[in-house]
Amino acid sequence: MSxxxxxxxxxxxxxxxxxxxxxxxxxxxxxxxxxxxxxWVVTGLAFNLIDERFLDANPYRTTDKTASPNTAxxxxxxxxxxxxAEGIIELKLTSVLxxxxxALTTTQQTRWFWAxxxxxxxxxxxxxxxxxxxxxxxxxxxxxxxxxxRETPFDANGPVAMLTAADEVGTRIYIDTASGAVLAxxxxxxxxxxxxxxxxxxDYAPDNGIGFNHLLVxxxxxxxxxxxxxxxxxxxxxxxxxxxxxxxxKRKIPKxxxxxxxxxxxPLAEFTDLNGTYLESIxxxxxxxxxxxxxxxxxxxxxxxxxxxxxxxxxxxxDKLTATELAQGIRLGCQHEAHPGxxxxxxxxxxxxxxxSER
Amino acid sequence: MTATxxxxxxxxxxxxxxxxxLIWLATGAxxxxxxxxxxxxxxxxxxxxxxMYQVDTPAYSFTDFIEAHPDATDISLYAHQGTxxxxxxxxxxxxxxxxxTGEVLPLLDKQQxxxxxxxxxTGRAKFIGSAFIEQNAPSEIPARLIPVWQLTLDDAMHxxxxxxxxxxxxxxxxxxxxRLFDLMWMLHIMDYETRENVHNPLLTLMTSLALLTALFGIxxxxxxxxxxxREEPV
Numbered sequence: 001m002s003x004x005x006x007x008x009x010x011x012x013x014x015x016x017x018x019x020x021x022x023x024x025x026x027x028x029x030x031x032x033x034x035x036x037x038x039x040w041v042v043t044g045l046a047f048n049l050i051d052e053r054f055l056d057a058n059p060y061r062t063t064d065k066t067a068s069p070n071t072a073x074x075x076x077x078x079x080x081x082x083x084x085a086e087g088i089i090e091l092k093l094t095s096v097l098x099x100x101x102x103a104l105t106t107t108q109q110t111r112w113f114w115a116x117x118x119x120x121x122x123x124x125x126x127x128x129x130x131x132x133x134x135x136x137x138x139x140x141x142x143x144x145x146x147x148x149x150r151e152t153p154f155d156a157n158g159p160v161a162m163l164t165a166a167d168e169v170g171t172r173i174y175i176d177t178a179s180g181a182v183l184a185x186x187x188x189x190x191x192x193x194x195x196x197x198x199x200x201x202x203d204y205a206p207d208n209g210i211g212f213n214h215l216l217v218x219x220x221x222x223x224x225x226x227x228x229x230x231x232x233x234x235x236x237x238x239x240x241x242x243x244x245x246x247x248x249x250k251r252k253i254p255k256x257x258x259x260x261x262x263x264x265x266x267p268l269a270e271f272t273d274l275n276g277t278y279l280e281s282i283x284x285x286x287x288x289x290x291x292x293x294x295x296x297x298x299x300x301x302x303x304x305x306x307x308x309x310x311x312x313x314x315x316x317x318x319d320k321l322t323a324t325e326l327a328q329g330i331r332l333g334c335q336h337e338a339h340p341g342x343x344x345x346x347x348x349x350x351x352x353x354x355x356x357s358e359r
Numbered sequence: 360m361t362a363t364x365x366x367x368x369x370x371x372x373x374x375x376x377x378x379x380x381l382i383w384l385a386t387g388a389x390x391x392x393x394x395x396x397x398x399x400x401x402x403x404x405x406x407x408x409x410x411m412y413q414v415d416t417p418a419y420s421f422t423d424f425i426e427a428h429p430d431a432t433d434i435s436l437y438a439h440q441g442t443x444x445x446x447x448x449x450x451x452x453x454x455x456x457x458x459x460t461g462e463v464l465p466l467l468d469k470q471q472x473x474x475x476x477x478x479x480x481t482g483r484a485k486f487i488g489s490a491f492i493e494q495n496a497p498s499e500i501p502a503r504l505i506p507v508w509q510l511t512l513d514d515a516m517h518x519x520x521x522x523x524x525x526x527x528x529x530x531x532x533x534x535x536x537x538r539l540f541d542l543m544w545m546l547h548i549m550d551y552e553t554r555e556n557v558h559n560p561l562l563t564l565m566t567s568l569a570l571l572t573a574l575f576g577i578x579x580x581x582x583x584x585x586x587x588x589r590e591e592p593v
Contacts, residue, residue, distance in 0.1 A: 030580045038573045040387070045566040047557050073425070076436070077416035087410030088443075092435040093421055107407040115421075201391075212391045221388040228384040232377050235370070244374060280363060287361050294362025294582055334363075 019237045020319055022230040023296070029227040036202065036220050037227070043200040057190035060138035060171050061182075071100045071116045079104060079118060083111075096121065096180035097130055103179065110157060112179045123177055132163045132173040135182040140167040145175070153209035154183040241314055242337055243277070256340030258282075261307070263345055268354070274340065278304060278333035290353040295334035301349075302333035307342040362582045369575035376569045379549075383569075386543035398540050400532025403518055404479045409528075411438040417458035419445075427461060439527045440474060446526050453525045466524040472508035475527040476520045484514035491524065499538065500531045507531075 053059075073093075079102060080088060086106035093115065094101045100115035112121035123131070128145040136142065145161040152160045158178025165171040169187035176183050194210060197203075201212040202220060238244050258271040258281065269288075274281050279302045282289050292299035297316030303325070310329040313321070317331050330346050345351060373380075396402070417436060424434060424445055431447040436458060444464070445456040455464045467475070469489050476486065488511035496502040497509070499519075506524040511517065514534075521531040545554040549562040 027580065027583050030576055031584060034573070034577050034580055038570075038577060040383075041566060041570045041573050044383075045563070045570060048559075048562045048566055051558075073421045075416075075420060080414045080416065084412055084414045087407060087412050088414050088438055089406060089410050090435055090437040092433075107410045211395075213394055217391045218388075221384070221391050225381075225384040225388050228377075228381045231373060232381060235374055235377055238370065244370070276367070280367065283361065283363050287363070291362055292582070292585075294364075294366035294579065296366055296579075296583070298583070 017315075019234065019315060022233050023298070026227060026230040026234060029223055029230065033220055033224045033227060037224055039199050040224075043196045046196055047200075055189050055193035055196075057187060057193070058185050059169060059187070059189075060136050060165070060167065061185045062135055062137050071098075073100055073115045074118050076102065079113065096123075097127060097134070101180070110179075112157075121178070121180060123180055127180075128161050128175055128177065129163065131175055131180055131182065135173060135185070136165065136171065138165055138167045138171060140165040140171070142173070147177070151207040152183075153206065156183055241335070243335075258338060258340055259342050260304075261342065261344045262351060263348075265344065268345070271338075274338040276338065278302075278336055278338045278343070280334075281338040282333065286357055288354055288357045289333060289350065291334065297332055297335050300332065303330050303346045304333045305330045305344040305346050307344060309341070311336045362579075365575055365578045365582060369572065369579050372568060372572040372575060376565060376572050379565045380569055380572065382546050386547040389543050390540065390547070393536060393540060398537050400518070400534060400537060403481060403520065403532040403534070404529045405481050406479070406529075408478050408481075409438050409440075409475075411441060411443070414443065417443050419456075419458055419461040423461060424456070437526070437528070440471075440478065444526070453523070455525050455527075466506060467508065467522070467527050469508065471527065472522045472524065473510065476508075476510045476522050476529065479529045480512075480520060482512070482514065482518070484512040484518065486510050487513040493524075499533045499541070504530045 076091060080091070083104060083106050086108045088104070088106055090103075090105045092103040092105070094103055101121055102113045102115045102118075104111050104113065113119060114121055125145050129142060132142055132145070143164045145163050148160045148162055152174070154160060154174060154176070156176040156178070158176055160183065161175045161177050163173045163175070165173070169189055172186045174183040174186070175181070194206070197210045198206050201210055202217040203210045203212065203214065235244065256272075258274055258278070260268045260270070260282065262268050269282075271281050271284075273284060275284075277295065279289060279291060279295050283291075289302050289304075291301050293301075295302070297320065300320040303321065306329040310331055313326055313331060314335050316335045317326065320332060321330055325346075345354070421434070421436070424447070425431070428434075428447060428449055431449050434445065434447040436443050436445055443458040445458055445461070447454060447456070456462065457464055469491070473486055473489065488509075490509045491506070492509055493506045496505045496507075500507070500521055504521060504523065507530060508522040508524055510520045510522060512519065516534040516536060518532065518534040520529055521533070522528070523530045541554065545551060548554070548557045548559075549565065550556040550559050
């Protein structure tokens with residue numbers, strides 16, 4: 001036996017260190033990014049389960065109807081001449097409150113002019129309120145416009161005005177004062193959606209819009225990818241060790257009983273329901289054999305001595321047990337599939353824990 | 360629940376969800392690492408390249424245009440290959456008009472489309488393919504953009520510019536990283552048909568199982584880090 005043990009130690013030295021290293025990596029990565037993984041799964045599930053209607057920003061938004069302007073149009077020649085040095089890209093005819101507006105886009109910027117007078121577009125509070133009302137189909141009163149001084153997520157060309165409605169979802173309407181365009185409706189429903197996106201994208205500074213191309217989420221996503229890859233390696237390793245055999249594919253375990261003895265070779269207990277590892281079979285229903293790691297092969301508490309024919313040690317045995325222990329036939333109970341046979345407890349503490357568990 | 364059970368459940372739920380979890384993590388990592396502006400093809404095209412610095416006053420005015428087409432919407436005067444044209448939606452159909460006479464202009468031919476693309480394109484690769492698409496828009500562009508000229512470039516990422524056959528404006532720019540992104544998105548939301556339905560039952564099932572994997576994993580994390588310094592009994 002000792003010969004095969006030594007041979008095993010010699011050849012598996014580098015290979016087993018990789019899987020142990022990856023298990024340690026997996027454990028630490030789980031500690032660091034496990035919570036974010038949970039947040040991703042929970043918010044993902046929320047997006048999947050919550051009906052769009054409950055996250056809708058626009059229950060009271062009217063569909064845009066560009067009423068054709070009924071005002072006279074000034075010739076565009078002066079406007080084009082004035083800004084041609086900036087490079088003319090496009091001159092759009094739009095309207096604000098049924099008054100025609102020219103939107104002139106140059107390579108530098110876009111400017112808005114009343115199309116009847118060619119004066120730069122500017123809006124009074126009353127006009128901003130009227131624009132907001134036009135976009136709102138609810139019956140609640142709208143507040144007076146408030147110009148926001150903070151950064152907004154909108155693609156606005158001028159200061160952004162916000163109006164609120166005292167309806168049941170708390171509608172907020174945002175208007176670009178440079179163009180008179182309705183930038184967005186928001187409400188408590190869309191706030192929930194934004195919160196979910198914020199959590200999913202880890203964007204905790206969303207003032208400029210919720211984005212997913214920032215360093216924090218990039219680093220954490222790579223770390224979590226490593227968590228997943230190391231997890232899959234460990235699964236593959238466990239499969240290789242026979243710890244993942246499916247019940248219906250399992251090799252037939254010869255019927256019989258597992259007899260457990262004390263260190264003094266006194267009969268202690270017998271087990272007939274042999275399923276999974278020795279640790280799982282012995283601890284079925286009650287924790288008779290104490291374990292800290294729960295069968296991960298990392299705490300070494302479940303070591304048992306095989307009275308006859310110990311299985312060849314795997315990398316966890318080699319990592320946790322001394323050469324003497326291995327030679328004595330001691331193995332980790334969590335690392336080997338339970339078979340009928342004779343085993344002994346291996347430590348004094350196991351006797352104490354055993355009698356405590358019996359009480 | 361005992362530590363043994365928690366480890367057991369983590370292991371088995373992980374086995375069921377492993378592949379999909381890895382797909383979520385890998386596709387998620389790709390999507391956050393790739394700059395979304397690059398994915399959308401923004402750097403391939405510069406709108407400012409079409410700008411005109413010497414403008415002749417259009418003989419046909421906006422007033423003339425509205426008189427002739429009272430139902431027109433989205434009317435604009437835009438620069439294209441050194442000339443101003445009108446574009447407008449009339450009865451749901453986008454059309455291009457001369458800014459001198461106001462007459463409707465025909466669709467762009469291949470050479471005109473190539474010239475327009477050449478002007479807007481910021482890269483150096485050669486255009487090596489062209490196709491006029493009037494119906495059955497390819498899945499990588501919205502159907503509302505047709506008719507378009509599909510112009511393929513001879514670069515490593517198989518860039519393709521889509522030029523509106525009506526206006527000559529670049530309406531879309533696609534490349535392999537966008538196509539991969541689209542595939543990643545499909546794998547991420549597990550909707551393998553329309554690639555847009557996040558409310559599908561397969562996603563519910565796998566996310567729920569992944570939730571259990573993560574919860575047992577976190578419980579195991581607690582177990583693994585508790586009582587680290589406790590002496591091993593001999």
